[in-house]
Amino acid sequence: MMMKDKAYWILAAVLLMLGGGLLVFSPAGKPDELPPEELFRAMHDSSRFLHTDEVTRRIIEEDPSLLLIDVRNSESFRSFSLPGAVNIPVTDLLLPEWEDYLRAPGMEKVLYSNDDIMAGQAWILCTRVGITDLYIMRGGLNLWADHILVPEAPPETASMELTDRYRFRLGARLYFTGGTGAEVSVMQAEPIPVVRREKKTTIQGGC
Amino acid sequence: MKNTAKIILTLLFVFIVLVFLFSGRNQLRYTLSAEEVLLEIIKEDYDMSPREANEISVNKEKTTVFIDLRDPVLYDNGHLDQAVNIPSGKLLDRHFMKMLRNFHDEGLTMVLYGQDHREAVGPFLFLRQTGFNRLKILTGGYDYFQRVAASGNGVEELPERVSEEPRYDFAALIEEIGGAPGQVQQAIAQPVIPVRREKTTTIQGGC
Numbered sequence A: 001m002m003m004k005d006k007a008y009w010i011l012a013a014v015l016l017m018l019g020g021g022l023l024v025f026s027p028a029g030k031p032d033e034l035p036p037e038e039l040f041r042a043m044h045d046s047s048r049f050l051h052t053d054e055v056t057r058r059i060i061e062e063d064p065s066l067l068l069i070d071v072r073n074s075e076s077f078r079s080f081s082l083p084g085a086v087n088i089p090v091t092d093l094l095l096p097e098w099e100d101y102l103r104a105p106g107m108e109k110v111l112y113s114n115d116d117i118m119a120g121q122a123w124i125l126c127t128r129v130g131i132t133d134l135y136i137m138r139g140g141l142n143l144w145a146d147h148i149l150v151p152e153a154p155p156e157t158a159s160m161e162l163t164d165r166y167r168f169r170l171g172a173r174l175y176f177t178g179g180t181g182a183e184v185s186v187m188q189a190e191p192i193p194v195v196r197r198e199k200k201t202t203i204q205g206g207c
Numbered sequence B: 001m002k003n004t005a006k007i008i009l010t011l012l013f014v015f016i017v018l019v020f021l022f023s024g025r026n027q028l029r030y031t032l033s034a035e036e037v038l039l040e041i042i043k044e045d046y047d048m049s050p051r052e053a054n055e056i057s058v059n060k061e062k063t064t065v066f067i068d069l070r071d072p073v074l075y076d077n078g079h080l081d082q083a084v085n086i087p088s089g090k091l092l093d094r095h096f097m098k099m100l101r102n103f104h105d106e107g108l109t110m111v112l113y114g115q116d117h118r119e120a121v122g123p124f125l126f127l128r129q130t131g132f133n134r135l136k137i138l139t140g141g142y143d144y145f146q147r148v149a150a151s152g153n154g155v156e157e158l159p160e161r162v163s164e165e166p167r168y169d170f171a172a173l174i175e176e177i178g179g180a181p182g183q184v185q186q187a188i189a190q191p192v193i194p195v196r197r198e199k200t201t202t203i204q205g206g207c
Helices: A002-025 A036-043 A052-060 A074-079 A096-102 A117-128 A140-149 A160-177 A182-189 A191-206 B002-026 B034-043 B050-059 B072-077 B094-105 B118-128 B141-150 B170-178 B181-206
Strands: A066-070 A108-112 A134-137 B064-068 B083-085 B109-113 B135-138
Touching: A002 B002, A036 A117, A036 B118, A052 A066, A052 A140, A052 A160, A066 A096, A108 A117, A108 A140, A117 A134, A117 B034, A117 B118, A140 A160, A140 B170, A160 B170, B034 B118, B050 B064, B050 B141, B072 B083, B094 B109, B109 B118, B109 B141, B118 B135, B118 B141, B135 B141
Parallel strands: A066 A108, A108 A134, B064 B083, B064 B109, B109 B135
Antiparallel strands: none
């Protein structure tokens, strides 16, 4: 009888030790945190980056599922920000008051900063704490300005796609700089690609 | 019979304890809380200048190891002296993880670099929160290191996309463009025409 009791005590002690060990060695993370392996996998998925043109198009189309998050400081945000953006400085990302924005269901949250280094770091942190549908605007505002505010004209040999993209950027530039003649100008340019398409077909037939 | 049961029970516990201990050692887990990661992002004191890296490399300092995060093909084409190639997508491979842990256990400072600066930022932040604390990023990556080396380790202008500095005064730029609608409209009409001409010429040449 005594032997049996002793065995139970040893068993209980070992179980307690194991339990204690679990507590001590358990990951520091919270339950909804993404495990490191999954965070690593997510970091290597290039679809987390959105192109500046894509973001611009969605801003112009007033895409209701787009939520722009400016992670720069409030001073920079006040000076200039993309239309509709919410300012969550990187220092405030973990504050509970921003949870509703960062975890808004059905919204695609797009982080941006001046470049995309800070937005990229913010992305890693937010993804780790379990925020989903999170993207980064590749190149940040610097690249956005390169593309939209001072777009470079494509070379004369450029493909149709590049020319279209350039025209889109010029139209977008008018949208963002507040030019009221934006629509008129874009429409003026409109018939040109149509003519071009016709020409191409004719020549192809000839060959 | 009783003794056999006891032995089996004891062996079982020893086995469980061993499995527990070993799985705990190799399992990847966060060693920093999300708040601590945020502090790491804000601190920004993890850069190593190419000159400093060069000195370490020339003096063959044993306290530092360079981790080349690029593709093996690029690594084979040229890399920092004493650099070890651990492609960023393979950081979690057992072999490479073991290597990193060994460096860590030996107390070495690991200097991460990619082709450009940003390639190292993600891996840095990931490793930083999974148990590695002596990490640095080579400012500007391999490209910039090469440029500085080519200039005899003189002062070289920092490449773009190393910092979060804005390259434009966005608000002023927008005002400038918005204030001159005539110019903008001109810009819209201009580029389309030359592109059209060029395309025609190319097609004719092909026929």
